[in-house]
Amino acid sequence: xxxxxxxxxxxxxxxxxxxxxxxxxxxxxxxxxxxxxxxxxxxxxxxxxxxxxxxxxxxxxxxxxxxxxxxxxxxxxxxxxxxxxxxxxxxxxxxxxxxxxxxxxxxxxxxxxxxx
Amino acid sequence: xxxxxxxxxxxxxxxxxxxxxxxxxxxxxxxxxxxxxxxxxxxxxxxxxxxxxxxxxxxxxxxxxxxxxxxxxxxxxxxxxxxxxxxxxxxxxxxxxxxxxxxxxxxxxxx
Numbered sequence: 238x239x240x241x242x243x244x245x246x247x248x249x250x251x252x253x254x255x256x257x258x259x260x261x262x263x264x265x266x267x268x269x270x271x272x273x274x275x276x277x278x279x280x281x282x283x284x285x286x287x288x289x290x291x292x293x294x295x296x297x298x299x300x301x302x303x304x305x306x307x308x309x310x311x312x313x314x315x316x317x318x319x320x321x322x323x324x325x326x327x328x329x330x331x332x333x334x335x336x337x338x339x340x341x342x343x344x345x346x347x348x349x350x351x352x353x
Numbered sequence: 354x355x356x357x358x359x360x361x362x363x364x365x366x367x368x369x370x371x372x373x374x375x376x377x378x379x380x381x382x383x384x385x386x387x388x389x390x391x392x393x394x395x396x397x398x399x400x401x402x403x404x405x406x407x408x409x410x411x412x413x414x415x416x417x418x419x420x421x422x423x424x425x426x427x428x429x430x431x432x433x434x435x436x437x438x439x440x441x442x443x444x445x446x447x448x449x450x451x452x453x454x455x456x457x458x459x460x461x462x463x464x
Contacts, residue, residue, distance in 0.1 A: 243396075271451050280442060280454040281397075330396055334450060342387070342452070346396035 240264060241333050243345035250321055251353055258316045258348045260331030266311035267333035271342070272304075275328040287314040321352045355380045357455035359443055365461040366433055374428040374458045376443030381424050384449040388417050388428050389442040391457070397442065401428070433462045 240263040250256050260270055268289045273281040285306055286294040293306035305317040314333075318325055330347040356379045366372050376386075385404045389397040401410045401417040403426070409418040416429040426443060440459045444452035 269450060273454075280456045281444075281452075283451050283453065286451055328394075332452075342399075344389075344397040344399070349394070 241267075241331065241343045241345040243329075243331060243348050245348060246346060247349050247351075249351045249353065252322055253320055256318045256321055256350060258318070258329055258331075258350075260314045260316070260333070260345050262312045262333045262343070265333075265335045265343075267314075267335065268311060270308060270314040270331055270333045272306065272314075272316050273330045273332070275330065275347075281330060284316075318350065321350070323352045326350055326352045355383075355445060355447060355453045357443060357445055357453050359441075359455035359458050361458060362456065363459040363461075365463060367463050368433060368435060370433050370462075371429070371431050372433055372460070374430070374441050374443075374460070376426040376428070376455055378424045378426075378445045378453075380445075380447070381421050383421060383445045383447055386417075386419055386426050386443065386445045387452065388415075388426075389444060391440045391442055393440075400441075430460075433460075435462045435464045438462050 242261045244259045270287040272284045274284050275281045283296050284299045287306045287308040289308045289311050295301045308314040328347050328349050332342045332344045334342050358377050360375045387402045388400040391397050403410050403419045414431040419426045438461050440457045442457045443455040446452045
């Protein structure tokens with residue numbers, strides 16, 4: 238089946254630094270990718286929709302200037318958490334939908350971010 | 354805005370029992386519904402995808418049903434095993450793109 242990877246799987250950083258998370262579709266082209274965030278003991282919350290070659294669409298309450306999304310190719314989307322703070326510590330998961338129209342979405346393994 | 358609720362939040366059963374997990378959603382205008390499994394600290398594993406026109410899907414010991422008009426879905430697990438222990442998430446998609454997730458049911462199967 239289709240595979241989506243994320244890098245890094247774990248990241249610890251100091252408060253105030255920026256962190257970039259990559260999401261790659263390994264064996265299919267994804268015109269659209271999605272970024273989710275999961276806080277401890279809570280469910281996944283959609284943050285934004287990443288469209289190849291255009292601006293991302295952010296969900297209400299998500300700061301677009303803080304969470305920068307770039308979808309420069311059909312297989313790569315990046316999420317940059319700028320000036321990270323401890324409250325940004327979370328589990329970030331991306332998903333991708335096969336651009337050929339297959340209905341199933343494929344989720345990455347997630348990236349755990351800890352901001353000290 | 355779509356809201357997805359899962360009941361119960363946690364469930365503990367002895368090995369071999371059949372069990373049902375429930376999911377309800379507020380907006381019946383969905384494109385599809387998907388059940389996922391999440392192990393602690395890990396990503397998501399897709400279990401079953403049900404299109405809005407379908408009533409149920411089956412995979413091995415798993416059976417998922419969908420009643421779109423009433424905003425409900427159930428995941429039936431037959432003959433539960435300790436390896437089934439995980440959090441089960443229900444997610445609905447209004448367009449086939451982004452998903453709205455439920456809060457999950459944490460399942461423990463006791464050997």
